[in-house]
Amino acid sequence: MKTIQLKYTCITLALLTFSYSSAQKRKVKKARDDYQAYAYQEAIGKYEAMAKDGYTDKEIYSNLGNANYYNANYEEAAKWYKELLEVTEEVDSGYFYRYAQSLKSLGEYEASDKMMEQFAKTSSKENRVAKFQDNKDYLKAIEAQSGRYTIKLLEINSKVSDFAPSMYGEQLVFSSARDTGIAALKVHEWNNQSFLDLYTASKNGGERFGSVEELSKILNANTHESSTAFSKDGKTIYFTRNNSETGRRFARDGKGVSRLKIFRAELVNGAWKNIVELPFNSDNYSTAHPTLSGDEKKLFFASNRPGTFGESDIYEVDINEDGSYSEPKNLGPTINTEGRETFPFISEEGILYFSSDGHPGLGGLDVFATPLNTVNNQSVVNLGRPVNSDEDDFSFVQNSATHQGYFASNRPGGVGSDDIYSFVENEPLRFRCDKMLQGITKNKADGSVLANTQVKLFATNGEEVASTVSDANGQFSLAVNCLQTLTMVNGDKQNYESDAFEMNSDFSFDSNTVVLELMPLRIDAVREELVIEPIYFDFDESFIRLDAQLDIKKVITYLNKYPNTKLVIESHTDSRATTQYNQKLSEKRAKETKAYLVTKGIAENRMIAKGFGESKLVNDCSDGVACSKAAHQLNRRSEFKIIEE
Template sequence: MKLKYIVICTTLLTIVGNAQEKQIKKGNALFDNFIYQEAIASYEELIAKGYSNEDVYKNLGNANYFNANYEAAAGWFEKLVSLDNTTLDAEYFYKYAQSLKSLKKYKESDDWMRKFETAKSQDNRGRIFGKSEDYLSKIKENSGRYTIKSSSINSTASDFAPSFNGSQLVFSTARDSGITSKNIHQWTGKAFLNLYEATINNHENLTELTPLSKKLNKKTHESSTVFTKDGKTMYFTRNNSENGAFSRDEQGVSRLKIYKASLINNTWDNIIELPFNSDSYSVAHPTLSPDESKLYFASDMPGTLGASDIFMVNINDDGTYSTPINLGPKVNTEARETFPFISSSNKLYFASDGHPGLGGLDIFALDLNNLDNGVVLNVGAPVNSEEDDFTFIINESTRKGYFASNRKDGLGSDDIYSFVENTPLNFSCITILRGIVKDEKTSEFLPDTRLTVINAEGETVIQGVSDSNGNFTLEGDCTKGDYTIVAAKTDYNETTFNFTNSGESELNNLNISLKSSLDEAETGDDLAKKLNLEKIYFDFDKANIRRDAQAVLEKVVTYLKQYPNTNIQIGSHTDARGNDNYNLALSNRRAKATLQYLITQGIDENRLSAQGFGETNLTNNCDNTTKCSEEEHQLNRRSVFLVIK
């Protein structure tokens, strides 16, 4: 019986093992062929049966990440990074950090970004993060400028990629695309995309929703349109196709291409591929410059820095196109930069998950009139959220526009939102200077240091003051050139610090050291005379430190910090009025009050001693026999500082 039981168990384990192997192969095959929704279901079935390993966690995380299911992706990436004895590509740190933002876990996300930055120090995403770890505060500064609302054209399917065509709004949607498997995209498990248009009426409402012609809408994805101002030419995105049907390459990928169509007798016709398309990479999401001489788009063609970059081609007078030009690392990162839009004033808006944002794809902007020195700006909430936000367009005359998002309160998987821009984004090119001012000898932080930035022509371009910890943050224009910071502080020699701005948006770690202008006192010197201090006065019959006295004592504090080996004795005095013994006790209280104040300002109490002298050392003739004014008596209520070491 025992032997039989063992044989049965072994057989069952073999059957279970074989079943798991088949399930794994099935899931991997689905994943490798970009059939992500079915791959997720297959892997999750394995997990439910108690099976898991590193590759399953990777593929589940990636499949959800690529489908913008960031919350689910975060869960699988968390399991992945928690595995023992595994060496992960740092790209998973990045994806985990991005996914955590969908849960608004920004602190944890930043922690993983620091790990990513350490592991891939040359990655542009890490460098951008390292220079702007305060990105949330910057995003907050740009937030609240838009009023948004969900569009009336949204469906329970995916709706996105709005574009203007005169009084029409053209967009891409997966609605009403059929129910047969041929019309279902296996990556997302949703229907193929078609192009629709709606009329923008006088009240900015969208009406008369209709699909574009069947010459444009095939059994493929169509999306991302742009129209010339005369409405006679359009560019749009479509999947690779064969005889009008969806097709894949040898790797199982259906690439994206940009097509051009002409309006002939009110019909879109003469549909042609652009010459820089390819069957081996994608070219998508066209937009035109204000003068229509340039076409911008997203691609993963050779020369791309990341998953997709923004490129540009010149449209020649004869209708031909130049070689595509990558917009470079100012715009593009090793992640996704996509869905560009150029406004009438030549501002580039684009979606990215490579620049610091709130989560998923965020919308960013850059002034192309100042591409070299400009700053990439996150447009802020409520346009941006912790989910994917993309396909932003704006009419700068009306300050109104549209964008798409898959945020949780939407009607479908992607929804179109209209907005009003109440406050324009500030595109002024700035460079932020950050640094610290210290004492050259003691390395003490120096607050209230006056800082003046002067350009090569001798013009003052920025002014500021260091804070209580010696730190400074100065904002000025980003004009390239050589600059000088002039640092000035009372009791210190004026110092200059030279630097070069090559057009960076931020310059950090500018460390400035100041040298004291005060000579070191000798034993027996009175600091009051040495530093040319006003006397420390007290109110009648009081021992508290007055506000005017605090200003004088700050100079004593500064001196003692500059010369940490100097010890002093605080001597306090009273006027002659009152009992001698009482005055002696009062002066002792005043001396101790002065000592305690210096201690609160960071001076070691072992360097200080205090003694009251009562009325024994008057500075004038105002004794008990002489009638004096209040002002004359006050001259005797004082503290002095004698150097004893």
Template sequence: MKLTHILPCLILSCFASYGQEKKAETRFDNYAYSDAIESYETLVKKGHSSTEIYENLGNANYFNANYDEAAKWYGKLLELENTTIDAEYYYKYAQALKSLKKYEESDNWMVKFDALKEKDNRGKLFSQQSNYMKNIKENSGRYTIENSYFNSNTSDFAPSFNGSQLVFSSAKDSGIASKKIHNWNGMSFLDLYTVPISEDDTNSESIIKLSKTLNKKTHESSTAFTKDGSTIYFTRNNSKKGSFARDDQGISRLKIYKASLVNNQWKNVTELPFNNDEYSVAHPTLSPDESKLYFASDMPGTVGASDIFYVTINEDGSYSEPINLGKKVNTEARETFPYITASNKLYFASDGHPGLGGLDVFAVDLNNLEETKVQNVGSPLNSENDDFSFIFNEENQKGYFASNREGGRGADDIYNFTESSPLNFSCSTIVTGVVKDKKTNAVLPDTRLTVLNPKGEKIGNTISESNGNYTFKLDCYEGDFTLIANKANYKEENNKFKLSPEKDENIVNVLLASSLEKAKTGNDLTKTLNLEPIYFDFDKSYIRRDAKVVMEKVVDYLNQYPDAMIQIGSHTDSRANDNYNLALSKKRAKSTRKYLISQGINANRLTAEGFGETKLTNNCDNSSSCSSEAHQKNRRSEFIIK
């Protein structure tokens, strides 16, 4: 029964000039969608076509969840030439295509929709979750579902728990009077029924209609009960004296009512104070401590067609002003049928978040709403059709939901399900990228990286790998963040970026600028960099461990200035004869050059020469007597810029 799947929509303007089309439009404007479809299809068969005909045929089917037919007419609409089509039809067409499992084609239209409406949250969610089907698949396979025995051949949906009883809404009472048939989809009006929650009791006689105090000559649906069963909140069309009451547009809005159980009879039916004749309020559910009442509405301040709101129930029984749950949950489409579990998890139906088609069931952790991620619960609970009015007992992992999927008994059926594994509400966001030299584009390993949240608090740190790559795995934060990069001989870089938990990966690449000045030709690089020369042990030519620290900085410089060429000059002290020392210095020069090549420096950029004891740095020649420390100053390699 699609009347209560969505809240009343804005009526589309019609500008037809001929009688038959005007008749069809009148039916459409009065929400007589089943009649409007027939009238419009008659016009099409007679050769008529226009933007309005295709729009309204698509919408009439879309609002009745005939998504395959909606796709047909939206497709014809978007094939029209020389006409301006509202971007919203791109979105509806993309949604309708999912009912035909044409996901790739649907995604293509979503790309077009996103380009036309850059600020629309639905487009952003789609672009941020381009692999949403992968995420849905990961959450799938956790439910076994079964069609409930008490379904009728009409519409049954909106189950709720009331102790050992299940209360639901149904159009099963067909009646005989035409006023009991609704023009929206040609079905009976909805009433509330109750049935025992028992796997053993499948007797149809146990299905009982609730009292006439609750069931009037209007639609009643979507109930919520307090834990002691003494209070019911339920949805009903705006009414006066038990019959429909309409606004200036001829629409009977939805409202939430409250009643009390007195001596086993429902009494004191009262309308909640935040209802309004100009907008709808529907589908109540209570928080675990019963201090908040959540619901769906299209009241002013709504993001989309319908949003999820809540009010605080004060100790004196009064209510706070409604509060919108915000764009974490609500989109420009339909968010409806909220349900809160005992652990404060919100389940709701939406066709704004990326899903399989029609309304899908989604969930979010209200205990940590800002830093959690909205999750599609996956198949088989979700399908390419409408799946909604989900309720769940976390103690026994059993629950119910409604769907108009193929294979059901009626227009909507209630399915019972068992959950085999819980939905993972823990959420993490990946921040990844590569660190490179700003000038040369060379990757930079061993760069220290730190992430700060919007408050300036450190929430993660790591070091870039040998290929310059880095990865942070953070909690589901959102907002403006800072990535600080530090590396020796480079200037500190602070990268500002926006973090979105809706993205599987947030890519932030880092470019670092050198802090080293370019050395002049003929200068010793170690002096330009304020480094010690590399020293050698007595009578040895291998590169010592302390020398490698200096060599790394030389390598950094050569990487930052790829056009630089150097001459390696190696030396000895004065001990031993001149020829021996000359040969030893050449070995040291060769060893130094070999080490630089091993670190990735092109051999063509390096020349090496040994000078023996001919270029002493002090007076420790053959005629002097010097300490071991003084002789050490001469056993060195230098790096002269060519």
């Protein structure tokens, strides 16, 4: 009897398990369908219900993170990305980046930087990684640009999304999801807000506006409309609209997505007419957010067309005299990243303002600027606070004559999800900060001045940004842009050890004089053997750091001076990770060290490179021993020995 009862109990449990599993699969499928259809609000509700019921799944957490991220709900996004990485770290590298951006929006910059380091390990060749690693002091740079604007929340904002302001004479034209009577019938599943239409408000003096009205019933269709740009004579408008069948209903691609397109219309007898689609649009990708150059000979816009570096890039086209357009041209990797570059605006002076989450910023989308007329050394700078915040800040426009303008943000303290702010620029943006770096080179052995010493200045990415030679008195000066993130000044002279001065965050060009002291090369007179310190590596890395590149010059100088010598390279790791992994890592470090010397002209057959893993620690930091970071660093090294042929 007990056997029969146990049998039926097992069958019942099996049926319950099958039913539970089937129910979970149905719920996941419904949520996935909403997510893939960009119905993010619906997907969030379904996934959250499953998470509340105890479902723990990689897909649930990842899609909850993404759905909230793309709806600018960064606090929720961070919560679910954290859950995702606690379940598994085997995720696409983009999750590390989005998690880092979400943490920034919470003001957790240190945690964000740590996540960016994780992102760098999985996407080392990305432009976003290079910009992060080249600008480790990005918060300091942002602070230097901050405080230049006075901002004010406009009274015309609604409880829903208001953004994409543009100036049309004394009118402010913008996009809004506010309910005008019929808009409530058009709800978008992405964020459960009404479809966007174009509105206008006229100034009543100062920054006060009159009533808000539709810009045009002809331009506002049964789709989204946003992001306007007007010709100076006020007779032409460029605007963004969803791909649609004559503005009546969405036209979708094979994935069910209605792409964005740019349209142009003309003002005829006080009404907007002759709406035409621009020829470089496509049903298969989006083209949006138009803006005209000051001379109206170029149109700039954002797109995710083929050839885009990231989720969206900034492009330009020439407007020909006959009204035709050139082929779109990508503005390149200085401006565009693997992230989102969007909402471009061109000032009369030729400065491009745009929003991005790919350049180092405060969180979400930040507003950046770059002068387009700069041929070389084009710099992209963050506008700083208060225009930028921990949330999304975008659709920046400015009147160059009055230094007034508008932008949108979803920061706390507003009226709706996105709100429009006015601003006054009290101090111009700085793209350069010209300073003179002063210094002297000396012989470290006796303190005498050292003339004709090569002096080089490096940025954080190892790029040489300036160089000179010290004079007969050992003195030198370098003209530099102090807005660059600089890291090191190096002195180099034949038969001397190189010396380097590290420029920390407290360095002042006005009060600091750089002193470089070079020691004559120390050579054992009997064995003619070079005495040199090891070079060191970052944790779990094998690339040759900038400080190592400077130290290794001593080896190169010696090998060139004594061509009948050979070099033995012995590379090591600390004790963290397994013995097998560390052995492979040390061999990789030895190989990278040898390869670097080959690029500097040392013949490959003059070098022997070996890896020893963690077998030759220089201290007691073996497995299971608690050691400081500095102690572990001493073991991550390549050592050099000179031998006679």
